[in-house]
Amino acid sequence: MKAILYFHVILLAVIQISGQNIRLDLFLADTANWRTLHYPKTVKRFYEQNGFKYAWMDSEKDLLQGAVALLASAPQYGMSSYANQPQEFSAEKLKKAAHPTTAKDSVAMIRNDILITDQLITFLNHLHFGKYNPFYKADEIDERNIDGFRADEILAGALRKRNLQNAASEAQPKIKAYQDLQNYLRRTFSGDNEVPPETVTKIIINMERLRWVDTDEDSYILVNIPSYTLEFHQAGKISEFKVIVGKPSNKSPVLKSAIHYFTTAPVWVVPQSIMMKEILPKILKNRQYLTNHHYSFYNKEGHPIKGNSTTLKAVRSNPSQFTVRQSAGPGNALGAIVFRFPNPYHVYLHDTSQPNLFHQEYRALSHGCIRVEDAKQLAGLLLTGDGAANQIPELEEAMQTYTRKDFILKKPVPFMISYLTCRIHQGKPEMFRDIYGLDKNLEQKFPN
Incomplete structure (x- = not known):
């Protein structure tokens, strides 16, 4: 309520200076007016691209309704509704605000236009990065381009094409595990699936987790801690490997990086x-x-x-x-090969001198690093995907004789460690044990 009153005070001051002609550029140029917005710099960039014209309140009726409808449809994307102030976005109030006849009406017009823009940008950022992303804070997302994503550019493009649903589609993660969950959730909302509420919640929180580690690349490696699996997605094909992950007392971290090279006969x-x-x-x-x-x-x-x-x-x-x-050798804890990727946790992906452990169902056994079964096969797939299949015999020789050699990839492969307690397998949700006990906290942030 204080934020809304503050917004009114600022707008009335602008009106007193410039009369009925409220200028968005002057209002947004004053950073004191940003405190009511979630992503003020992104909002300003959006209006710069739009020539500081009204985007919603001075446009055709279907575009305004489309903006409000998109915000209201957020639950279908696994998010809480962003039209959380229905009294602010009611049809009667928006209609009146879109045709101002008094200074008070003009206040409502600019206020609603900026609020709708900020809500749409917030929705798109949350849809892409997640609402509770542990790697990027809101002010960092607001400040700069992260991995080529800019919510203002996507929203401005959708506005020009007059298709706001395209903005949501473009913002969403492209990673297969996310798309599978999203498609299943959409069918659930359309009534095609009868799903218990607790399963819907599992789907929603795991969609959130996948937003933290998304990649636009077609080839990538995704480790999932609760399922003890590694998936190598390459040219439309998925190769799955068993892994050993960190014990609950030495948790493997969730992270997003890229494998740049791997080394045979490593020293630990x-x-x-x-x-x-x-x-x-x-x-x-x-x-x-x-x-x-x-x-x-x-x-x-x-x-x-x-x-x-x-x-x-x-x-x-x-x-x-x-x-x-x-020293390197048959008894080395890292096995015959280690895969390197930059990360602040000092963990890596590696072979093991204890392959018998992969036969166990419960494989949360390491100090945090990821041990992978058939490490030689994974290395061979990386070389093949990098156009260096001719190096595979050299790789096999180096692993067999424990000879140290670095194999550097011309194009690093995205590498992500995720924590997914639910995935869609053969068209149905598959649940995994919450081995680190992380679901409850996230479930409380996404009430069903």
Whole structure:
């Protein structure tokens, strides 16, 4: 209510200066007027593209109604309705505001035009990035172009074509898992599917999660933590692999990155937490553990040092000055190959020296990294997709002999780790165990 009153005060001030001719450019040029808007900079860019003309209140009736109808249809896209103030967008009030005869009517006209624009842009941004995106905050989305997406450009284009539904279609994620959920939800709203409310909620929260990791590329790798699977989408074909993910106490992170290269015969630099909690106690109990498992101590300069009693004493008193590395070979925790992708969590995708674990149904067993079954096959598919299938024999030789070699991709492949407790499989919802207990919090943000 305070925001609405503030909006009225500002608009009346503009009217007093310029009479009945309320100028959108002057109003939006004053940043003090932005506080009632969710994406003020994006709203301003939209009106710049529209020549600072009214977009909805001074247009044909069907366009205005289309804007309000699109906001009201948000639940069909797995979102809460954005026409959440029906008294503000009632047909009678909009009709009166679209034909101002007094200063008060002019206030309503500009106010509703800007509010509708901001609501549409908010809807499009939420549809593309998600409402609760952990990677991008609203002010960052408002400020700049992120991965080529600009809600103002999409809305302006839809306005020119007089087809607002196109804006929603263009903003939505293109990733297959999302499209499957969206299509099923749309059929549910049209009455084609009889679905329990709790299943609808699962679909909605997992659509939200997929907005956080979407990609426009046709080839990509999607890891899903709850299903313990990795999908490589390539040229319309999907290759599925089993994976091992982080334990609930060492959760694998949700992230969006790209695989740039992979390395055979990797050396494992043991993280400090694992060194202190797991490796060092075993070494202290039996010094032969170092040799038996091919571990070595290194000082902060990166030089190897002997694992004698003096070193162990120094490590115990000042562990941050030392690292432990495991040399390449059959017993290396990373296996014969590791796939590298930039991320702030220091996790990677890799082979394993314990392939028997893939036979288990419950595979939340790692310290956070993703272990993949048939890593050689995955590497071969990456090389083939990169136009380097001729390097596969070299890859196989390097893995067989534990020879270190980097295979650099000419075009990095998008790599995403997601947390999906529901997907559409063979036309029906398939549920997965919520192994990290993350559903409840998100479900509360999307009441059915």
